[in-house]
Amino acid sequence: MKLLEKILLIEIWKGLLLTLKKLLLDKPVTIQYPEKDKVIPAPGFRGRHALVRDPQSGDTLCIACMRCARVCPSQCIYIEYEIDAETKKRKVKRYDIEALRCVYCGYCEEVCPVNAVVLTEYFEYAGYSRDEVYFDKDRLLKNWDEFIATQKRPYLNPFWKPRGLPEKYLPVRKRNFTGV
Amino acid sequence: MDLSWLTAVLLLIIFSLVLLILALLHVAYLTYAERKIIARMQQRLGPNRVGPRGLLQPIADVLKLIQKEDIVHPHVDRPLFAIAPLVSLVCAATGLSLIPLWDRFVLSNFNVGLLFILALSSLSAYGVILSGWASNSRYAFLGALRASAQVISYEIAMSLALLSIVLMAGSFNLQEIVKAQVASPFKINLIPQIVAFFVFMISAIAETNRVPFDLPEAETELVAGYFTEYSGIRFALFYLAEYYGMVVMSALAVTCFLGGYAGPFEVPGLPFFWFLLKLYVLLFFYIWVRATLPRYRYDQLMSLGWKILIPLALVNLFVTAFIKLMF
Numbered sequence: 001m002k003l004l005e006k007i008l009l010i011e012i013w014k015g016l017l018l019t020l021k022k023l024l025l026d027k028p029v030t031i032q033y034p035e036k037d038k039v040i041p042a043p044g045f046r047g048r049h050a051l052v053r054d055p056q057s058g059d060t061l062c063i064a065c066m067r068c069a070r071v072c073p074s075q076c077i078y079i080e081y082e083i084d085a086e087t088k089k090r091k092v093k094r095y096d097i098e099a100l101r102c103v104y105c106g107y108c109e110e111v112c113p114v115n116a117v118v119l120t121e122y123f124e125y126a127g128y129s130r131d132e133v134y135f136d137k138d139r140l141l142k143n144w145d146e147f148i149a150t151q152k153r154p155y156l157n158p159f160w161k162p163r164g165l166p167e168k169y170l171p172v173r174k175r176n177f178t179g180v
Numbered sequence: 181m182d183l184s185w186l187t188a189v190l191l192l193i194i195f196s197l198v199l200l201i202l203a204l205l206h207v208a209y210l211t212y213a214e215r216k217i218i219a220r221m222q223q224r225l226g227p228n229r230v231g232p233r234g235l236l237q238p239i240a241d242v243l244k245l246i247q248k249e250d251i252v253h254p255h256v257d258r259p260l261f262a263i264a265p266l267v268s269l270v271c272a273a274t275g276l277s278l279i280p281l282w283d284r285f286v287l288s289n290f291n292v293g294l295l296f297i298l299a300l301s302s303l304s305a306y307g308v309i310l311s312g313w314a315s316n317s318r319y320a321f322l323g324a325l326r327a328s329a330q331v332i333s334y335e336i337a338m339s340l341a342l343l344s345i346v347l348m349a350g351s352f353n354l355q356e357i358v359k360a361q362v363a364s365p366f367k368i369n370l371i372p373q374i375v376a377f378f379v380f381m382i383s384a385i386a387e388t389n390r391v392p393f394d395l396p397e398a399e400t401e402l403v404a405g406y407f408t409e410y411s412g413i414r415f416a417l418f419y420l421a422e423y424y425g426m427v428v429m430s431a432l433a434v435t436c437f438l439g440g441y442a443g444p445f446e447v448p449g450l451p452f453f454w455f456l457l458k459l460y461v462l463l464f465f466y467i468w469v470r471a472t473l474p475r476y477r478y479d480q481l482m483s484l485g486w487k488i489l490i491p492l493a494l495v496n497l498f499v500t501a502f503i504k505l506m507f
């Protein structure tokens with residue numbers, strides 16, 4: 001029996017039959033991305049960076065605590081701040097993210113106590129030069145505006161309240177955050 | 181007298197041109213068909229950008245390949261380096277002129293046609309060896325040795341398989357072989373010579389370096405073979421030769437085993453109908469096999485050729501000769 005199977009190449013015919021079946025019966029599963037099919041990333045997809053714009057002040061929520069810059073494994077966040085003489089509060093002067101070096105780990109958005117920085121679900125941002133993906137503060141705020149326009153509000157990024165971390169361990173501003 | 185000679189030559193030239201253009205178109209669209217069919221078998225789409233349904237893709241490919249930078253390493257043996265792909269191509273393509281496409285359309289209907297085709301396909305080993313040698317690179321040279329060892333091994337099995345056909349027909353002339361088949365009780369040689377057909381098809385796949393015998397160009401495992409140093413259109417010529425080889429081998433199989441242009445009935449107005457139909461079925465088979473089977477290992481490939489196919493073809497030849505003697 002074994003010999004006959006070998007001589008008649010039964011296994012090979014089985015394989016050929018399988019591919020023939022695929023040819024005749026199955027439809028292609030290719031996604032034709034820009035033209036026909038729209039790709040919707042899952043919520044919490046880590047895409048283009050943005051700085052959340054504070055709806056009240058119109059500026060960033062960032063308090064220049066430097067935690068994101070410190071936690072970033074690829075050290076691609078550069079922050080400069082000045083201290084306001086009257087209120088004694090820090091104010092961000094410069095906030096740059098070099099997106100080409102980013103590894104999209106999401107640590108920055110997780111660690112931020114005020115949910116100021118976010119990796120949006122926006123993914124179509126390939127550019128022709130390095131400058132196009134070097135984001136300074138204005139650009140990051142603009143990224144946010146572009147992104148939030150596509151969202152059904154209120155938007156709450158899952159990384160702002162990481163799973164598995166009891167709520168009581170979160171900073172107050174993070175705990176009370178209900179979305180923008 | 182003179183005039184008839186002139187018209188004969190003119191006719192020959194026109195016939196050759198028709199054949200050449202048809203063959204080139206076939207080869208070009210064979211690449212397209214291959215990509216499309218394999219894509220569907222793997223549930224992909226295949227080329228669909230250039231032209232409707234990607235139909236102009238082969239033309240775009242050719243244009244691209246012609247424009248590509250032609251890198252020639254300074255230490256190569258220039259004349260040989262340039263000639264090698266042409267040797268492969270010419271050897272692969274010339275066989276077509278001997279195949280009877282129809283009982284009134286064969287470019288050169290000469291007595292030892294089959295022998296000539298076999299000789300040409302053995303010559304294609306020269307293209308391989310020359311390219312490896314002229315490249316002046318160890319990788320290319322080792323690849324060439326590997327490839328030519330394979331081509332030569334399978335050549336033997338193929339010739340033996342075809343010899344039994346010659347015995348059946350009593351002639352080397354391909355036209356005669358077709359006629360002998362039509363006159364025979366089975367109409368096609370496939371039925372009495374199924375073993376020879378089996379050996380022939382496998383050797384033909386190996387001869388043209390196609391999956392599962394595409395060790396000469398196993399890019400993924402072996403960093404390619406004899407054409408490592410070739411680029412652009414020169415590289416494409418090797419591929420063109422491979423596809424030409426497919427067409428010629430399939431045409432040969434149609435002629436020798438499947439009754440050539442003869443069909444169960446005449447199709448009015450389409451003299452090539454049966455020939456082309458059989459040809460396409462065989463070409464589809466090549467593609468189908470490629471989409472299905474994984475590659476052989478080199479020692480498996482060699483032992484299949486020498487330990488199974490050659491003895492099988494020899495036994496088949498003896499049996500055929502014996503039966504021929506008896507009846």
Ligand code: SF4
Binds near residue numbers: 097101107109
């Ligand atoms: S996602 Fe990670 S690598 Fe990228 S900026 Fe944030 S912390 Fe740095």
Ligand code: SF4
Binds near residue numbers: 062065069079113
């Ligand atoms: S962690 Fe948040 S608040 Fe602190 S510097 Fe970074 S973005 Fe600003």
